[in-house]
Amino acid sequence: MKSNLFLQSVSPVKTADDLPLLKVRGLTKRYGQKQILDIDKLDLYAGQAVLLSGKNGAGKSTLMKILAGIERYNEGSLYYKEDRNKEDQARHQRFLQFSFLRKKLSLSNGIIYLHQHPFLFDISVRDNLAYGLKCQRMAKKQQAQIVQKALNWSGLEHLADRNAKTLSGGEMQRIALARAWVLDPKLLLLDEPTANMDTESREQTSFLIRRLINQGTGVVICSHETKPDNRLIDRVLHLDNGKLIESSRAELNQTRSPDNETSLPKTRAAIKPCKDLL
Amino acid sequence: MGDLTQTSLEALLLLVTGDTELWSIIRVSFSTTLKAILLATPVAFLISFILSIARFPGRWFLISLFNTLLGVPTVIVGLLLYLLLSRSGPFGDLRLLFTEPAMILGQILIALPLLVAMGLAAFEGADRRAWETTRTLGAGPVRAMLTLMYEVRFGLAAAGTAAYGRIISEVGCAMMVGGNILNYTRTIPTAIALETSKGEFAQGIALGMVLLLLALGLNFGVSIMQRRGEIY
Numbered sequence: 001m002k003s004n005l006f007l008q009s010v011s012p013v014k015t016a017d018d019l020p021l022l023k024v025r026g027l028t029k030r031y032g033q034k035q036i037l038d039i040d041k042l043d044l045y046a047g048q049a050v051l052l053s054g055k056n057g058a059g060k061s062t063l064m065k066i067l068a069g070i071e072r073y074n075e076g077s078l079y080y081k082e083d084r085n086k087e088d089q090a091r092h093q094r095f096l097q098f099s100f101l102r103k104k105l106s107l108s109n110g111i112i113y114l115h116q117h118p119f120l121f122d123i124s125v126r127d128n129l130a131y132g133l134k135c136q137r138m139a140k141k142q143q144a145q146i147v148q149k150a151l152n153w154s155g156l157e158h159l160a161d162r163n164a165k166t167l168s169g170g171e172m173q174r175i176a177l178a179r180a181w182v183l184d185p186k187l188l189l190l191d192e193p194t195a196n197m198d199t200e201s202r203e204q205t206s207f208l209i210r211r212l213i214n215q216g217t218g219v220v221i222c223s224h225e226t227k228p229d230n231r232l233i234d235r236v237l238h239l240d241n242g243k244l245i246e247s248s249r250a251e252l253n254q255t256r257s258p259d260n261e262t263s264l265p266k267t268r269a270a271i272k273p274c275k276d277l278l
Numbered sequence: 279m280g281d282l283t284q285t286s287l288e289a290l291l292l293l294v295t296g297d298t299e300l301w302s303i304i305r306v307s308f309s310t311t312l313k314a315i316l317l318a319t320p321v322a323f324l325i326s327f328i329l330s331i332a333r334f335p336g337r338w339f340l341i342s343l344f345n346t347l348l349g350v351p352t353v354i355v356g357l358l359l360y361l362l363l364s365r366s367g368p369f370g371d372l373r374l375l376f377t378e379p380a381m382i383l384g385q386i387l388i389a390l391p392l393l394v395a396m397g398l399a400a401f402e403g404a405d406r407r408a409w410e411t412t413r414t415l416g417a418g419p420v421r422a423m424l425t426l427m428y429e430v431r432f433g434l435a436a437a438g439t440a441a442y443g444r445i446i447s448e449v450g451c452a453m454m455v456g457g458n459i460l461n462y463t464r465t466i467p468t469a470i471a472l473e474t475s476k477g478e479f480a481q482g483i484a485l486g487m488v489l490l491l492l493a494l495g496l497n498f499g500v501s502i503m504q505r506r507g508e509i510y
Contacts, residue, residue: 070410113414119407122429131425132415183416 019081021046021186021218022067022111027076029062029242036062038242039076044220046186049213052222054239060222061116063239064189067220068113080111110186116195118176120164125156125175128164132183146182154178154208170201177208187218195223289484299460300481304488307465310378311446314385319438322390326397327423331409341398347391353450355387360454376457381465384451389441396440400433401426432504439496447489 020043029037036059044050044067054060065071067078120128129147138146151157154174159167164175173193180188193209194202213219221233236247292300329341361367363375374380408429412422427434449467456463458472466485473482 065410068414070413111414113410115407115410117407119405119411121408121411121425131412131417135416135418135421179415 020044021081023077023079024067025077025079027066027073027078029059029066029071029073035242037066037073037239039063039244042237042244044187044218046218047213047216048218048234050218050220050235050237051233052220052237052239054222054224056224058224058239059242060224060239061191064113064191064220064222067187068111068189070113110184111189112180112183112185112187113189114173114176114180114191114193116192117169118172120167120172120175120179122163122165124161125164125167126151126160128175129179129182132179136183150178150182153181153211155204168201170197170204173197173201173205174208177205177212181208181212185217187220188212190219190221192223193221285479286483288480289482289487292480292484293487297481297484300484302461303464303466303469303485306378306461306463307446310381310452310465311385311442314382314445315389315438315442317382318386318389318393318441322393322437322441323397323427323434324423325394326401327426329394329398330401330404344391344394344398348395350391351450352384352388352444352448353454355384356451356454359384359387359451363455375455376459376463378456378463380455381452381463384455385445385448388448388451389445392441392444393437396437397434400430400437403433404430432500435500435503439500443493443496446492 022042022044024039024042024044027037027039027042028035052060052063062071066073121131126147129150130143133143133146151160154177156171156174156178159171159175164172167175177193190209194205197205209219209221238245238247325344329337359380360375362369363372363380364370365375374383404426408426409422412425417425446465447467449471452458452463452465453468453471456465456468458464458468464472466489470482470485473479473485
């Protein structure tokens with residue numbers, strides 16, 4: 001079952017013409033009297049890489065946590081495209097409204113949030129990678145196989161039996177990405193994934209993010225940097241005073257540096273498909 | 279000084295020769311306290327966990343209540359239970375007074391506030407990201423709670439140790455609801471109080487040694503665990 005999911009994940013990437021994976025309508029979030037978020041409309045699509053920019057304290061992390069279902073919101077609705085049965089999905093393409101949970105935690109299916117400094121449990125790297133699979137009550141043998149693939153995928157086989165708390169920041173980020181990868185997420189919410197990293201760690205982490213994007217995972221990358229790495233990005237959203245402002249494609253292209261385009265082209269074929277590793 | 283040395287040697291002799299009366303007291307003590315701590319701990323940690331994660335009206339009142347109950351003397355708990363369980367009390371028909379279950383009930387009431395307060399401190403000291411990570415990776419509330427408990431295991435172990443130390447050494451409640459009946463409800467602290475009042479110091483010192491060794495052993499164990507935790 002899991003291997004089928006992995007094979008599906010390398011199928012052609014959905015475009016913005018498809019129905020959105022996640023729809024947000026009229027979302028508000030307040031801390032006391034202070035309004036943090038006031039978002040009329042936001043649609044996120046599978047296979048799209050979105051940059052969420054904004055100043056420190058603008059509410060980017062809060063928004064991402066709300067989208068992941070781990071933070072409450074005050075008003076509004078979030079809709080997640082139902083995909084429990086993929087055959088049915090092709091016929092009906094309907095939305096599953098999960099605001100019936102009364103604006104409380106609305107845990108998503110296939111949406112994973114990664115903290116700026118990822119939290120790894122005080123167990124081995126291997127057990128960290130298996131955590132989500134255990135939650136799915138997968139057979140141990142199958143878990144072990146997928147964890148091994150994840151170790152290969154992230155290039156961290158040599159750390160498999162180390163306690164995860166002993167790793168460096170860059171290694172932790174890569175393990176956290178691999179831990180999300182094993183769950184085959186539809187949408188990955190990355191909170192400043194390369195902040196405070198040295199060049200090498202930043203490149204290694206960016207490489208893994210590109211691999212996720214190229215295998216069809218929708219990614220939202222949050223950053224407060226004014227000149228983000230646009231090599232990864234399809235779409236830019238800016239959060240200012242709680243409102244979301246979308247940059248046009250032209251604006252995005254203008255900010256792209258020619259050097260970046262040539263050094264790391266954003267073509268899906270440019271990265272070795274993940275399928276080869278499976 | 280000479281008397282003290284001689285009495286201590288007599289106490290050691292009682293311990294190593296397996297004095298029936300002495301070991302019966304030790305058995306009753308461990309039997310009641312272990313049952314009490316095993317019953318109180320899961321409930322207390324569940325309450326701590328809910329108080330640390332959930333936000334609901336009255337949360338601060340409950341936290342304040344448990345913190346306040348920390349300061350209630352054990353003899354007051356004993357008095358309250360005595361009134362409730364005595365023949366003329368509302369639960370008199372249960373005939374629990376001067377029985378082991380009554381002592382266990384008293385020890386649970388004494389341990390619970392300490393376990394809740396220290397458990398809450400441990401959970402609140404945990405990294406918020408731990409909870410969010412478990413949930414975003416698909417863990418249900420129970421698995422997420424167990425994961426979080428593992429992450430704060432040293433704090434919880436310290437809470438359990440402190441609570442156990444409190445109930446095995448308390449004398450007021452055990453005396454009032456247990457009645458200090460040999461082989462049934464006589465525990466180490468109540469026996470020490472009784473034997474000392476009778477001038478039988480040897481048994482008192484022997485039982486004191488057991489309590490002291492237990493306290494030192496438990497704290498040493500927690501220190502080793504904490505040390506292991508710090509290595510990572």
